[in-house]
Amino acid sequence: MLSVHFKCNQSRYLAGLLLLLPLLFLWNGVLIPVAQLLVRSVTDNNGQYIGLSNFSSYFADVGLVSALSHSVFVSVIVTLVSVSTAFTLAYGLVRSQLLGKSWLQALIQIPLFVPSIFPCLGLIYLFGGQGIISSYLTDFNLYGPVGVILGGIIFTLPHAVLMLVTTLRGVDVRLYQAASTLGAGAWRQFVTVTLANSIYGIISACFVVFTLTMTDFGIAKVLAGNYSMLATEIYKQVIGQQNFSMGATISLILVIPTCIAFAVDSWARKKQARLANNQIYQTVDKSPVRDWVFTLVCWLPCLLIIAVIGVVVWGSLIAYWPYDFSFTLANYDFDAFGYGWQPYWNSLILASLVAILGTFITFASSYLTTRVDTSIYLSGFMRLLALLPLSIPGTVLGLAYIFAFNRPDSWLNTLQGTFVILAFNSIAHLFSVAYLTFNNTLTRLDANYERVGCSLSVPQWQTVMRVIVPLSKLSILDIFFYLFVNALTTVSAVVFLYGTHTVLASVVILNMDDAGNIAAASAMGTVLLLTALCVKGTHMFLIQLLGKSTRIL
């Protein structure tokens, strides 16, 4: 009887065993580090349990409390400005015929292809101590809340625009038609159709922007100056004062708003999905006045962002800002700054590792949980673990890795500072988005494909290779390049984890800026930007190529 039971559940057991691999990955990559973080926050630096006294000493410390209020203040301002600008842009892109629509949509995404500190360098060139604009301003200090807010807006705007464009495209065009046949004017249509049907998308965007600003490390590091902020405070406590317990405590305080944001965001997404309508993209009639207004209003922020980024590229190519504007490639001679080109190659190695391994492991996990009959407890646990990284900021995850693995009794201790731990961390950090994308793709495929193979005596892995993978190739491509670009540009987590042989380009930009070598930092940043753009170009090209061969899909 036991053998019969085993026989009919054979494939389930096999799938369960296979699922253990990604589970083990996430268990070690997310759960253990986060658990360590929790433990550290209630112990002192010698490992003694001290209850919540870390938290009480946190709130007793005026400096730390003001860091919290600073972070919240800055994030609120960034959220308000960024989301309202993004909504205008998204509305212009979806509901008007503004000039150069596709260009605008492409250019607005450029900040996604550079580390968050890259635009900050541009702000320094323009508004910093030696800035070409700030020399005309009196009493203007970039370093502080102003700088962080400006940097935050540039960094978060593309994320918000992408989210809101998706939301607005989902609004059923027939609602607009119905509203106008019922005599609603433009304003009433805007309020009762556009706003009413995109409200949850706007809420989502607000929380995403808030979290991004709150947890970003690079901008605060470069532009906050003496203005204390949570993300940099963690770094100071841990790297500066070796006060690990307080670092862990601040991390947890940083996780709280992220968790709330995560919860609200997933609630709002569900609500918005109910309103969304999967119709083909609608065209909007021309209207000269409206189109011109939107052309101006939407291109303005976009051009400002391009200017800030362009100035960095320019700055990397001139001799000495702002005194000698003669052209030079000297800033690209990274050997002169003691780094050489190795960090750049390191970044490429890491990005390739993360993209290849990450795509594989997220696809496999998603396949095993969506299309294979296995224990509901295992797959439920998998789903939970896969979503967890969404609520852990990069900075916090990086710190958690130190707690979990930078100790003699950890099996990963010998791998400190290697590509293995960097890739491990990056994949864990980026896991959720990749996993959810694959889930979405795989659940849309006909549930019977594997059964057809099975009934025709074809083993399941062959059906996966011949049918499921080809049908998901566009998603696989998207995720591969998503992981690649993100691994290339991320700073937050890796800043705690890199070693002497694995210094990354994005970290080098930070260090060069710290040392006052803004031109060299710009040069390294420009190299990353060009790389990311080339990679994106390759991505687009491959989509075109595959698109032709898959005209039937």
Added chain:
Amino acid sequence: MSFLTIEHVVKDYQQYRALHGISLSITQGEFICFLGPSGCGKTSLLNIIAGLNYPDMGKVSCVNEDITYLTPAKRNFGVVFQNYALFPNLTVSQNISYGLRGKEWTTARISDRIDELLNLIGLTHIAQRFPLELSGGQQQRVALARAIANRPQLLLLDEPLSALDAKVRVQLRHELKQLQRKLGITVIMVTHDQEEAMALADRIVVMNDGRIEQVGVPQALYFNPTSRFVAEFVGSMNILQLPQWNANKTIGVRYEQVKVQLATELALAQEYTLVARLQGYQLLGAFYRLELLLSDQTTIVYADVSCHQFNHDGLANQTLLAITIPMLAWCLF
């Protein structure tokens, strides 16, 4: 001799029992339909026969060999799934030859077999097309060809015609039956469409709520239903409480077996005859369906009459009629 035998098969899902001890025997070359409403367990039973699912209790055997826990790969049964599940990234040829693997299938033999099958389904010109470029009927034929490519001993069809529009459905029904006769293959088809089952099946297995209600040839199910469920699911039937004729049981009678005459004294004097008033009628093509109210003012009886009779008798709303329900037509439940 029995080709496929199912004995006391039970299948439990988390919340409910999908199959309550099903037993059934199927002969070689038979065309069997599993007929029932959605959720009656017919697809579960099909999956157990295909090996895509295993029963919790009971036994399935094929030609005296126990196959209950055999993997689908070892059974060599062809399956056509609901919505066909054709691989959209593979051409028609690639789809059809998907299961033709192994040493005996050389490239030459495979291409011969593909040609043969395309000929069989009359679609030689679309070999290199992709499934989404085909019409629903063409897709259905390709799915069929794919399922029979490896010469299975048994063909299992899960609602193969339900995704098609009415005209194509009737045509493909005809082709399916011809194909089955030509190949002499045993077929089990799951459907919720009683008309389809009646047209195709040698025997129909009516299922309800995880149990078999009745097994029989179409005529038997139609004229001698053993339960009220079968009577109402296969065709339509008046279910009447007429204690003056039968005190203990409910009388069922098919619409077309209710005899309708104008309410003359002579007509009303016949046996098993009641007076009724015409409440309404619908023209359903070849006949009229009458809605008749009995003198108790609550019971409605439906009767189908020919157009000729309808016109000849000059029927109109409120006409008083004599309806006769001959005892021979009674089904007692």
